[in-house]
Amino acid sequence: MTAILFDGVVQGLQLSLLAVGITLIYGLGGVLNLAHGQFAVVGGVAAALFLQFGLDPISSGFGGILSAGILGLVVDRTLLLPAYRYRGEERLLLGLILTLGFSFLVDGYLNWQVPEFSLSFRLPVPMVEIGGIPMRTASLAASAIALAVFAGLFAFLKLTLTGKSIRSIIENEAGAELCGIDPSRTRTLIIFLAAMMAGVAGVTQGLSSSLGTEMGPEFTILGLLVAVVGGVRSINGTLAAGILLGVVNAFASHYVGAYVAYIILLSFAMATILVRPTGLLARFT
Amino acid sequence: MKSISILALVLALVPAVAGDSAYYLRLATLALIYMAWTVAFNLIFGHTKQLFLCLNALAGTAGYVAVVLAKDAGLSPWLTVPIGAAAAAGLGALFSYVSVRRGLGVIFLGIVTLAFSLIFHNLVLGLRQYTNGETGLVTRGLGLPLLEQPVPAYYVFLGVLLAALLTYHLLMRSKSGMAFRALSDDELTAQLSGIDVTRYKVLAAAVASAILGLAGALYAFYNGIVSPSVFSFVGIDIPVLIALLLGGMRTRLGPVLGAAAFTLIEEMVRPWGQLNVLVYGVLLIVLFTACREGLVPLATRAAAAFRGRRAPAAGSRRVQEAER
Numbered sequence: 001m002t003a004i005l006f007d008g009v010v011q012g013l014q015l016s017l018l019a020v021g022i023t024l025i026y027g028l029g030g031v032l033n034l035a036h037g038q039f040a041v042v043g044g045v046a047a048a049l050f051l052q053f054g055l056d057p058i059s060s061g062f063g064g065i066l067s068a069g070i071l072g073l074v075v076d077r078t079l080l081l082p083a084y085r086y087r088g089e090e091r092l093l094l095g096l097i098l099t100l101g102f103s104f105l106v107d108g109y110l111n112w113q114v115p116e117f118s119l120s121f122r123l124p125v126p127m128v129e130i131g132g133i134p135m136r137t138a139s140l141a142a143s144a145i146a147l148a149v150f151a152g153l154f155a156f157l158k159l160t161l162t163g164k165s166i167r168s169i170i171e172n173e174a175g176a177e178l179c180g181i182d183p184s185r186t187r188t189l190i191i192f193l194a195a196m197m198a199g200v201a202g203v204t205q206g207l208s209s210s211l212g213t214e215m216g217p218e219f220t221i222l223g224l225l226v227a228v229v230g231g232v233r234s235i236n237g238t239l240a241a242g243i244l245l246g247v248v249n250a251f252a253s254h255y256v257g258a259y260v261a262y263i264i265l266l267s268f269a270m271a272t273i274l275v276r277p278t279g280l281l282a283r284f285t
Numbered sequence: 286m287k288s289i290s291i292l293a294l295v296l297a298l299v300p301a302v303a304g305d306s307a308y309y310l311r312l313a314t315l316a317l318i319y320m321a322w323t324v325a326f327n328l329i330f331g332h333t334k335q336l337f338l339c340l341n342a343l344a345g346t347a348g349y350v351a352v353v354l355a356k357d358a359g360l361s362p363w364l365t366v367p368i369g370a371a372a373a374a375g376l377g378a379l380f381s382y383v384s385v386r387r388g389l390g391v392i393f394l395g396i397v398t399l400a401f402s403l404i405f406h407n408l409v410l411g412l413r414q415y416t417n418g419e420t421g422l423v424t425r426g427l428g429l430p431l432l433e434q435p436v437p438a439y440y441v442f443l444g445v446l447l448a449a450l451l452t453y454h455l456l457m458r459s460k461s462g463m464a465f466r467a468l469s470d471d472e473l474t475a476q477l478s479g480i481d482v483t484r485y486k487v488l489a490a491a492v493a494s495a496i497l498g499l500a501g502a503l504y505a506f507y508n509g510i511v512s513p514s515v516f517s518f519v520g521i522d523i524p525v526l527i528a529l530l531l532g533g534m535r536t537r538l539g540p541v542l543g544a545a546a547f548t549l550i551e552e553m554v555r556p557w558g559q560l561n562v563l564v565y566g567v568l569l570i571v572l573f574t575a576c577r578e579g580l581v582p583l584a585t586r587a588a589a590a591f592r593g594r595r596a597p598a599a600g601s602r603r604v605q606e607a608e609r
Binding site for chain 1 (some may be wrong): 383391393400403408410559560565569573
C-alpha cells in the first residue's frame with residue numbers, strides 16, 4: 001500500500017513538472033504546447049549525449065536541462081511568431097497545430113538520428129530504508145529535485161518583481177500591458193523556464209527508470225491531462241492534480257491494469273472539461 | 286455537379302491504367318479512402334470549425350464494430366458495416382452536441398476528442414477477448430469477397446467517395462449549406478440571424494462521422510486485418526489534416542486533390558523509411574504558416590486570372606464562385 005502510494009507521489013511530481021510548464025505557457029502565451037513532452041525528451045537525450053562525451057553525471061544533467069530550455073527559447077522566437085500575431089481563439093488554434101507539427105518534427109528527427117537511445121543514471125546506493133519501508137534512492141532523488149524546482153518556482157513567482165509581472169499577465173494581459181509590462185519578453189522567459197522544467201522531468205525520468213526517444217507524445221498527453229484537471233490557469237492546482245493523478249494512476253495500474261488506469265485518467269480529464277472547464281482543483285489556489 | 290462527374294470519370298479510368306500493378310492499384314484505393322475521410326473532415330473542421338482530433342477513433346470504432354459483430358455474432362457484413370457507420374455517426378453527433386451545449390472552444394473540443402482517441406486505443410488494447418489486442422483480427426473471408434479483389438474493391442471505394450461528394454454537394458446546396466457558410470464566417474452573427482447553431486453543427490458532425498465510419502468499416506474488411514495500428518492517430522488524423530490544408534478548406538474538390546497530393550508526397554518519402562513523421566511535422570508547420578488557403582483556391586484564382594484576359598472581370602468572378 002505505502003509503496004504504491006509512494007510510487008504514485010513520485011510519478012505525480014514528475015507529471016506536475018511537465019504540467020506546470022504547459023499551464024504557464026497556456027496562461028501566459030495563449031498557446032497550448034503539444035510539443036512539451038518533446039522538450040523533456042530532448043533534455044534527456046542531450047544529457048545522455050553529454051554523458052557519452054565523458055562529462056560527469058551532474059553537469060550532464062544540468063547540460064540537458066539547459067538544452068531543453070534553449071530549445072524552448074528557439075521555438076518561442078521562431079515557430080510561434082506567426083501564432084503571436086493573432087489573439088484568442090485564432091492564436092490557440094494556430095499554436096496548437098504548429099506545436100503539434102513541431103512535436104512530429106522532433107519525434108521524426110530523434111527517431112532518425114538516435115533510434116533506440118535511452119538515458120539512465122545509476123546511483124551508487126540503490127535502496128534506502130526510511131521508517132521501515134525500503135525505498136529506491138533514485139525515486140527519492142527524483143522527488144527531491146522536483147520539490148526543489150517547485151520551491152524555486154514559487155519563490156520566483158511570489159517574491160521577485162518579474163514573478164509578480166508574470167502573475168499579473170496570467171490574470172489580465174491587457175491590464176498588465178497598461179502597467180508597462182512587456183508581455184512578449186515575459187513570455188519568452190516563461191517558455192524558457194517551462195522548457196527547462198520539462199528538461200528536469202526528462203532527466204529525472206532517466207534517474208528513476210529510463211528515458212527513450214519515443215516517450216515524447218506520452219509525456220505530452222499525461223502533462224496535458226494533469227494541466228486540464230488542475231485548471232489550465234492555476235499553478236498550485238496543477239501541482240496538486242499531478243500528485244492526485246499520479247496516485248490514482250499508481251493504484252489503478254496495480255489493481256485493474258495499465259489500460260484501464262489510462263482510461264480512468266482520460267475520463268477524469270474529459271469529465272473535468274465538461275463539468276468544470278476552469279479545472280477541478282482551481283478553487284483551492 | 287459537373288466537376289464531380291468529370292472527377293468520377295477520371296477516377297473510374299485509374300484501374301485501366303494501373304490495373305496491372307497490384308501495388309499501384311492498392312495505392313489508388315487507399316487514396317480514395319483518404320479522399321472520403323478528408324471530404325468528411327472538411328465538413329467538420331472546414332465548414333463548422335469543430336476540431337475533431339479523433340478521426341482515427343471514429344473510423345476505428347466503425348471498423349471494429351463491423352468486424353467484431355461479423356466475427357462473434359455471425360452477422361452479415363452488409364448489416365454490420367451500416368451498424369458501424371451509425372455508431373460512428375452517433376459518437377460524432379454526441380461530441381458535437383456536448384461541445385456546443387457546454388460552450389467548449391476549439392481547444393477544449395480538441396482535448397476532449399484527443400482523449401477519446403486515446404481511450405479508443407486503450408479500449409482496443411484492453412478488450413483483448415474481442416479485439417485480440419495489438420495483434421488484431423484477420424478480416425479476410427468474413428463474407429465480403431467483393432472487397433478482397435483489387436479492382437472491384439477500387440470501385441466500391443470510388444462509390445463511397447462519390448456518395449460522400451454527392452452528400453456534400455446536396456448539403457451545401459440546401460439550406461444547411463447557407464447555414465454552414467454563415468457559421469464559418471461568424472458564429473455569433475449566424476446565431477443572431479436566426480440560424481440554429483447547435484442543429485447545424487451536430488448535423489455536420491453526424492453526417493461527416495457517418496462517412497468516416499462507412500469508409501473506416503469497409504477499409505477494415507479491405508485491409509484484411511484490423512489492428513490498433515491500422516487506425517492510429519498518426520496514420521489517419523494527421524494525413525487527413527494535412528490533405529485538407531493542402532487542398533483547401535471549404536472547397537468541394539480541395540479534399541480530393543489534397544488527399545491525392547498527399548498520397549504522392551508520401552510515396553516520394555517512402556524510400557527514406559521512418560522519415561515520414563518528420564515530413565508530416567514540416568508539412569503541418571509550413572502549410573499552416575505559409576499557405577493556409579490550399580491548392581484549389583490558388584488554382585481557381587490562377588484560372589480566373591487567365592480567363593480574365595479575354596472575358597470581362599464580372600464573368601471571371603462568376604466562374605470563381607461557381608467553381609468553389
